[in-house]
Amino acid sequence: NAMQSISDDEIRSIVGFCVGKVEEKLMHYPAAKTHHHAYYAGLAYHMVRMLEIGEFVSRQRPFLNGDLIKAGIILHDIAKPEEMEAQLGIVTDYSVRGKLLGHISMAATWITEAAIACGISLESEKVLALQHLVLSHHNTGEWGSPAQPQLPEAVALHHIDSLDAKLQMVEDALDVTPETESWTPMIRGLENKAIYRLKW
Numbered sequence: 001n002a003m004q005s006i007s008d009d010e011i012r013s014i015v016g017f018c019v020g021k022v023e024e025k026l027m028h029y030p031a032a033k034t035h036h037h038a039y040y041a042g043l044a045y046h047m048v049r050m051l052e053i054g055e056f057v058s059r060q061r062p063f064l065n066g067d068l069i070k071a072g073i074i075l076h077d078i079a080k081p082e083e084m085e086a087q088l089g090i091v092t093d094y095s096v097r098g099k100l101l102g103h104i105s106m107a108a109t110w111i112t113e114a115a116i117a118c119g120i121s122l123e124s125e126k127v128l129a130l131q132h133l134v135l136s137h138h139n140t141g142e143w144g145s146p147a148q149p150q151l152p153e154a155v156a157l158h159h160i161d162s163l164d165a166k167l168q169m170v171e172d173a174l175d176v177t178p179e180t181e182s183w184t185p186m187i188r189g190l191e192n193k194a195i196y197r198l199k200w
Contacts, residue, residue: 002051003074008067010120014130015071017114018078018107025081030091043080046164047073053160061156068153069160072133076161079106104145107134133157170195 003019006012019026030042050073058066083098083106084091097106108131114120115127129151136154138145139162149155166189173184173195184195 002070006067006070008126010118010124010126011067011071011130013118014111014114014120014127015074017117018075018110021110022078022081029081029084043077046077046168049164049168050160053164054156057156057160064152064156068129068133068151069156071130072137072153072157073160075107075111075130075134076137076157077103077107079103079110082106104134104138129153137161166190 003012003015006015022029027044028041029044030039051070054069054073055066058064058069080103083094083101083103085093085095101109111127111130111134112122115122115124120127132147132151133154136145136147136149137157139148139158149158169187169189170184173187174197177184177197182197182199184197186192186194
């Protein structure tokens with residue numbers, strides 16, 4: 001279990017508190033309404049695939065803090081189940097909290113709540129780092145991030161998230177394109193580009 005493998009007790013406690021808020025929904029919620037992993041258990045699948053990439057990147061780049069990479073991956077979309085209303089993996093709408101706050105700011109608030117509940121100082125750099133990871137993971141204000149990645153682990157998290165999401169969009173598009181077709185439909189998350197299937 002990725003959460004249990006976080007060696008820092010305070011970071012593990014904060015992650016555990018936040019996961020506890022959505023635990024019963026985590027295993028069946030999609031990761032998005034349309035963009036990527038928009039199906040039953042898509043959110044958990046997205047997290048697992050990101051954790052696999054994160055483990056490789058942490059080994060390859062030892063200057064990165066592995067605990068922060070794992071925590072950032074688990075927490076970056078943790079509030080998605082509270083942002084969306086879904087049945088059997090299909091998002092029917094966004095919740096009032098989702099529309100008014102969004103998953104990024106909700107998760108940052110949960111980290112504050114977790115620190116208070118776990119008796120961790122709100123001045124702690126660990127709390128600050130976890131909040132920054134969540135708040136910057138979309139990279140730009142245009143995509144809902146109020147901060148841009150300015151920690152090594154935040155740079156890594158943004159690109160791990162983006163890589164997994166974009167490759168999943170490609171995989172899903174290829175899966176629904178008949179073998180007889182050379183091109184997939186246009187993919188919104190890839191600047192409306194279609195993907196060509198090589199013939200060999």
